[in-house]
Amino acid sequence: MTTKERTISLTHPGCFYIDGQWMPASSTDAFDVLDCSTEQVVARVARADAAAGARAVDAARRAFDHGPWPRMTPGERAVYLEKIARRLEEANDDFARGWSIESGILHRIAQPRIGQFLGAAFRQYAQMASTHPFVESRRSLSGHQAYGVKEPVGVVLAIVPWNGPAALTAYKVAPALLAGCTVVVKPSPEAPTSAYLFAQICDEVGLPPGVINVVTTERDVSEQLVRHPDVDKITFTGSTAAGRSISAAAAGRIARLTLELGGKSPALVLDDYNIEAAAQQLGGAYFGYLSGQVCHSLTRIIVPRAKHDAMVEALSDIARKMVPGDPFDDATTIGPLATARQRENVERHVTKGIAEGATLAAGGARPRHLERGFFFEPTVFGNVDNRSALAQEEIFGPVLSVIAADSEAHAIDLANDTIFGLNAAVFTHDAQHALGVARQLRAGTVGHNASRTDFSIGFGGFKQSGIGREGGAEGLDALLESKTVVLDQPLA
Known part of the structure; x- marks a missing residue:
């Protein structure tokens, strides 16, 4: 422009x-x-x-x-x-x-x-x-x-x-x-x-x-x-x-x-759902829409423990391929954060996540080639403790946390173990089962196989959301x- x-x-x-x-x-x-x-x-x-x-x-x-x-x-x-x-x-x-x-x-x-x-x-x-x-x-x-x-x-x-x-x-x-x-x-x-x-x-x-x-x-x-x-x-x-x-x-x-x-919304990927397909919905859509500056973003990715590493790698591959730059350039796939203060907040949370023992799998810094603008790399953490600050505090930036669950019941417990309750999603090929899990989640909106908030119906949250x-x-x-x-x- x-x-x-x-x-x-x-x-x-x-x-x-x-x-x-x-x-x-x-x-x-x-x-x-x-x-x-x-x-x-x-x-x-x-x-x-x-x-x-x-x-x-x-x-x-x-x-x-x-x-x-x-x-x-x-x-x-x-x-x-x-x-x-x-x-x-x-x-x-x-x-x-x-x-x-x-x-x-x-x-x-x-x-x-x-x-x-x-x-x-x-x-x-x-x-x-x-x-x-x-x-x-x-x-x-x-x-x-x-x-x-x-x-x-x-x-x-x-x-x-x-x-x-x-x-x-x-x-x-x-x-x-x-x-x-x-x-x-x-x-x-x-x-x-x-x-x-x-x-x-x-x-x-x-x-x-x-x-x-x-x-x-x-x-x-x-x-x-x-x-x-x-x-x-x-x-x-x-x-x-x-x-x-x-x-x-x-x-x-x-x-x-x-x-x-605020929100710290969970996405539960159940055992029957393809990890790559879920990662495309959770990674590309999240990083590319307002660089994660959305209250209802699905930032806690809860997966079966056996699929944890595969999800981390799939999301990291998406993060590495994102192209930060001018929001008016058609080649750009992730724009900047809105303010310097917001970027500093994201940087503090990344530093805290590393200190807490989570594995930084992708991103975590400012893009070196962009000297101006409030840019931050798409970031993925694995091995995240659900009680850590990284998993409990709203970051409002392009940072995803992958959390391993031992069972479906454990995944639901992890999803609900937060002060927030704004949004959630359940990834499964069984719609009836998705509805059953959705009814157990303490969130104002629950989407099936994607984030599906809808203001035409109503939007808001449980608990401190x-x-x-x-x-x-x-x-x-x-x-x-x-x-x-x-x-x-x-x-x-």
């Missing part, structure tokens, strides 16, 4: 989108947005201080308490969702380019994935306007006419991470809008541009003032937003450590929460409050 093509064009980078307008920042403080392949600054966006964050919440509060949005019917709100979906589809290339520049995903993967998630999320929820049970007729124990009503939870703070900012914004905001909520979007400082592009679209389609607000800020202001008494609901995607802090802050005022947190679900009908219900209305007289 040319230098011009590697820039990110934003209409109002020095502003915040608050109350239906672009408000200039009160200072020159800004975040530099880096191209993670070159370490060059490609954009600068305004840094919100506490006052700007408070203005965003105030605007959302007024829009909810006094504006038209919560008082529209779901069908009327769905019209706006359809308009947003069309504009998102038209802006597909802008979102995909920004994703590759900020987070390192291969551009040829980013383009269809953006198309798969953004417009589809808004269209799915627009369709739910006519199918979701917002009002249900019931009969009370006393025989009175009653209604079960679902109403918007109120002002929503949507905190979006850097690894999949556009899609995760869509699955937080689309159901909130259909529900009748107003929203403050807080993107990551490392990857804020998709939120700005989204705000531009909301402005173009004419959402009422205050329904969508966007401010990019640091952790201290984010914490103030979480604690703000006018924020009714927080939906957060990020690390388990940050989720614990948010949960503690919200508990003091009983704020509603949806937390999609989170609270609640995003996507599907459950994702909508998480943004609604249930009310029972019992009438003394039947309606005329």
Whole structure:
């Protein structure tokens, strides 16, 4: 790509989108947005201080308490969702380019994935306007006419991470809008541009003032937003450590929460499944998609002990053949990590894994021929102790651990022996058996012969992988409050 093509064009980078307008920042403080392949600054966006964050919440509060949005019917709100979906589809290339520049995903993967998630999320929820049970007729124990009503939870703070900012914004905001909520979007400082592009679209389609607000800020202001008494609901995607802090802050005022947190997801390769075939699914797909910077990645590969060495070698062969480089180059098969800090975190875990006695079979270092960019080699460890830090801590980078199991029951125990429970997979040619094993795994999603997470159905985790679900009908219900209305007289 040319230098011009590697820039990110934003209409109002020095502003915040608050109350239906672009408000200039009160200072020159800004975040530099880096191209993670070159370490060059490609954009600068305004840094919100506490006052700007408070203005965003105030605007959302007024829009909810006094504006038209919560008082529209779901069908009327769905019209706006359809308009947003069309504009998102038209802006597909802008979102995909920004994703590759900020987070390192291969551009040829980013383009269809953006198309798969953004417009589809808004269209799915627009369709739910006519199918979701917002009002249900019931009969009370006393025989009175009653209604079960679902109403918007109120002002929503949507905190979006850097690894999949556009899609995760869509699955937080689309159901909130259909529900009748107003929203403050807080993107990551490392990857804020998709939120700005989204705000531009909301402005173009004419959402009422205050329904969508966007401010990019640091952790201290984010914490103030979480604690703000006018924020009714927080939906957060990020690390388990940050989720614990948010949960503690919200508990003091009983704020509603949806937390999609970390993972250390297992893949159980059963004895009947071919090791080479499993390795292709687990290795190439994992390394090549966002360089392992995905919360639901299958990073613990649990195999029969007799097949441990074969799996290590198969994954290592895939790792050695991966081509790190520019995400916009068709020859590249693995892009960079998003930030220097993230690469340093991966390096610390690799060092720790070696110290713990695991066998480094492939990778484990920065590519020598790439002097710029946050690159790290695809890495495979064998002989990993399931209780080691390497197997228990989320790394968020291109590192796979192979763990030997003595039996299928042992494999299930190993899979469940973690604080996390986000995703899992079972590799076997017997679908009925796969279902039986899946029912024994403590995870929010279990795929058969691949990672098969699906936001259109619902996504979230067990244990410390989170609270609640995003996507599907459950994702909508998480943004609604249930009310029972019992009438003394039947309606005329």
